[in-house]
Amino acid sequence: MIRLSLTSIISLIVLFSFGQVKTDKDSSSINAPFIKVTLLGTGTPQPIMERFGPSILVQAGSENLLFDAGRGCLQRLRQINISYDKITALFLTHLHSDHIVGLPDLWLTGWLVSGRTIPLNVYGPMGTNNMVENLQKAYVYDIHIRIEDDHAPADGYKLLVQEIQEGEIYNKNGVRVIAIEVDHFPVKPAFGYRIEYKGHSVVLSGDTRFSKNLIKYAAGTDLLIHEVVISPDSVIQSDPNYHIVAHHTTPEQAARVFNEVKPKLAAYSHIANPYRRNEQVLLKLTKESYSGPLILGEDLMSFSIRDTVSVSNWKTDRK
Numbered sequence: 001m002i003r004l005s006l007t008s009i010i011s012l013i014v015l016f017s018f019g020q021v022k023t024d025k026d027s028s029s030i031n032a033p034f035i036k037v038t039l040l041g042t043g044t045p046q047p048i049m050e051r052f053g054p055s056i057l058v059q060a061g062s063e064n065l066l067f068d069a070g071r072g073c074l075q076r077l078r079q080i081n082i083s084y085d086k087i088t089a090l091f092l093t094h095l096h097s098d099h100i101v102g103l104p105d106l107w108l109t110g111w112l113v114s115g116r117t118i119p120l121n122v123y124g125p126m127g128t129n130n131m132v133e134n135l136q137k138a139y140v141y142d143i144h145i146r147i148e149d150d151h152a153p154a155d156g157y158k159l160l161v162q163e164i165q166e167g168e169i170y171n172k173n174g175v176r177v178i179a180i181e182v183d184h185f186p187v188k189p190a191f192g193y194r195i196e197y198k199g200h201s202v203v204l205s206g207d208t209r210f211s212k213n214l215i216k217y218a219a220g221t222d223l224l225i226h227e228v229v230i231s232p233d234s235v236i237q238s239d240p241n242y243h244i245v246a247h248h249t250t251p252e253q254a255a256r257v258f259n260e261v262k263p264k265l266a267a268y269s270h271i272a273n274p275y276r277r278n279e280q281v282l283l284k285l286t287k288e289s290y291s292g293p294l295i296l297g298e299d300l301m302s303f304s305i306r307d308t309v310s311v312s313n314w315k316t317d318r319k
């Protein structure tokens with residue numbers, strides 16, 4: 001009951017901040033005449049049911065672009081009726097396992113159940129090629145038997161990797177994807193992404209500490225989806241979770257990012273909560289120094305970017 005009422009409160013805030021909330025019952029549509037962003041998983045390595053591993057679907061025109069393949073991304077795609085054969089490309093922010101552990105399931109089960117006939121293009125940092133080559137070796141038995149016994153389409157399992165650097169890495173059917181180098185030290189390189197379509201855009205921070213480069217590339221964006229870590233009021237270096245806080249962005253730092261970028265809407269995803277604090281504290285701490293529109297992301301929450309940004313909550317829309 002508490003959860004429901006919180007969701008209602010969020011909906012009211014959205015209604016107030018961004019105009020009329022549209023209920024997007026069209027999640028299953030493949031062609032989006034605007035940018036539609038769906039948070040498939042908003043979590044971290046923690047194996048919790050409420051927040052699956054990090055993965056975000058961005059739909060624009062005929063493109064269905066997937067960013068990261070965290071735990072459960074295939075199930076989340078099924079929940080919104082997007083099958084694997086409709087994914088046009090996969091982009092990885094970095095190779096921490098929480099961002100790629102869903103890849104074997106997405107790729108192999110997705111191929112099997114969707115009957116995908118063409119390879120999937122995968123864009124990622126240096127090391128992606130090596131990771132994918134070794135995954136293909138690890139699953140070679142299954143790949144052979146699915147083709148021979150299940151008659152799975154022979155090209156549908158293939159992953160075509162392109163290792164990327166900062167800048168425009170994708171430009172198809174009116175959709176541009178720009179890779180942004182962010183600061184997830186010691187993971188280097190790690191990328192965020194800016195996706196543009198018909199004069200609108202969304203920026204995904206990926207995993208990062210406070211990043212000036214992200215601010216630069218996020219200028220003028222409609223929607224900024226940013227990672228965050230909920231830390232205690234003070235954290236000392238001997239704390240076993242110190243490195244988690246040090247590798248991510250605190251709400252106070254995120255507020256600085258939002259104040260500089262001034263997106264139409266900012267949303268938190270990849271919510272690291274090593275101290276298991278009440279998540280609502282995130283909004284409170286951010287709003288102490290940022291007064292713009294802000295929302296706490298949930299799995300399957302979606303955003304439609306037209307001249308305004310509207311938010312839809314999958315769970316409440318289906319009641």
Ligand SMILES: [Zn+2]
Pocket residue numbers: 044045054096098099207270
């Ligand atoms: Zn992560």
Ligand SMILES: [Zn+2]
Pocket residue numbers: 094096184187207
């Ligand atoms: Zn990471």
